[in-house]
Amino acid sequence: xxxxxxxxxxxxxxxxxxxxxxxxxxxxxxxxxxxxxxxxxxxxxxxxxxxxxxxxxxxxxxxxxxxxxxxx
Amino acid sequence: xxxxxxxxxxxxxxxxxxxxxxxxxxxxxxxxxxxxxxxxxxxxxxxxxxxxxxxxxxxxxxxxxxxxxxxxxxxxxxxxxxxxxxxxxxxxxxxxxxxxxxxxxxxxxxxxxxxxxxxxxxxxxxxxxxxxxxxxxxxxxxxxxxxxxxxxxxxxxxxxxxxxxxxxxxxxxxxxxxxxxxxxxxxxxx
Numbered sequence: 001x002x003x004x005x006x007x008x009x010x011x012x013x014x015x016x017x018x019x020x021x022x023x024x025x026x027x028x029x030x031x032x033x034x035x036x037x038x039x040x041x042x043x044x045x046x047x048x049x050x051x052x053x054x055x056x057x058x059x060x061x062x063x064x065x066x067x068x069x070x071x072x
Numbered sequence: 073x074x075x076x077x078x079x080x081x082x083x084x085x086x087x088x089x090x091x092x093x094x095x096x097x098x099x100x101x102x103x104x105x106x107x108x109x110x111x112x113x114x115x116x117x118x119x120x121x122x123x124x125x126x127x128x129x130x131x132x133x134x135x136x137x138x139x140x141x142x143x144x145x146x147x148x149x150x151x152x153x154x155x156x157x158x159x160x161x162x163x164x165x166x167x168x169x170x171x172x173x174x175x176x177x178x179x180x181x182x183x184x185x186x187x188x189x190x191x192x193x194x195x196x197x198x199x200x201x202x203x204x205x206x207x208x209x210x211x212x213x214x215x216x217x218x219x220x221x222x223x224x225x226x227x228x229x230x231x232x233x234x235x236x237x238x239x240x241x242x243x244x245x246x247x248x249x250x251x252x253x254x255x256x257x258x259x260x261x262x
Contacts, residue, residue, distance in 0.1 A: 039120030
């Protein structure tokens with residue numbers, strides 16, 4: 001549980017300028033939290049993302065990073 | 073949680089069948105034009121990059137080989153390969169090679185050249201492939217098939233080398249079809 005909550009403090013962030021919109025991230029996301037937007041770049045749903053990092057590992061363009069959530 | 077599979081998740085099988093058929097009869101290479109035109113038609117018709125995201129059998133095959141079969145080292149693709157310069161440069165190079173293939177087909181059509189029953193891999197290595205052509209059609213039709221099959225094999229070989237060296241779908245970073253469809257999307261939406 002401790003490890004899970006640590007992970008959930010992070011979420012995936014896409015560098016939109018360099019994304020090739022191949023969709024490999026959306027294929028591996030277990031939460032369907034990442035989608036290719038209009039064929040331009042991948043877009044994440046921060047609320048759904050659990051920060052598992054599978055998209056980070058899969059992204060061939062290495063444009064996805066895990067970043068700390070902004071706490072409101 | 074995402075669990076259900078769709079029919080299009082198995083298009084990698086069609087990719088294997090395509091290469092298998094081309095091994096025995098080169099004329100099946102013509103079917104590869106679908107993989108050339110469908111992504112462009114979908115992008116122009118408002119489906120954006122649906123082909124890359126869902127229907128690309130080659131991408132699925134690479135994901136399968138690299139991920140499920142663990143053939144990929146999962147290393148970062150080098151920066152130069154991910155650069156826009158390389159991506160657009162490779163697109164231009166690939167299109168130039170495609171035009172060259174069309175030119176050779178034209179030469180055979182016009183009678184200036186004889187049919188070459190070879191498959192050229194990586195634009196250099198010529199493999200004899202004469203068993204796959206029975207002489208049933210006019211030579212230029214067969215020449216186009218040999219040329220197009222060479223392009224399809226070459227891109228697959230590059231994709232496999234890329235997945236072995238880096239990540240499963242490293243080919244997608246510089247895939248000419250992916251670059252073209254994204255350019256269409258940029259032109260439409262930006």
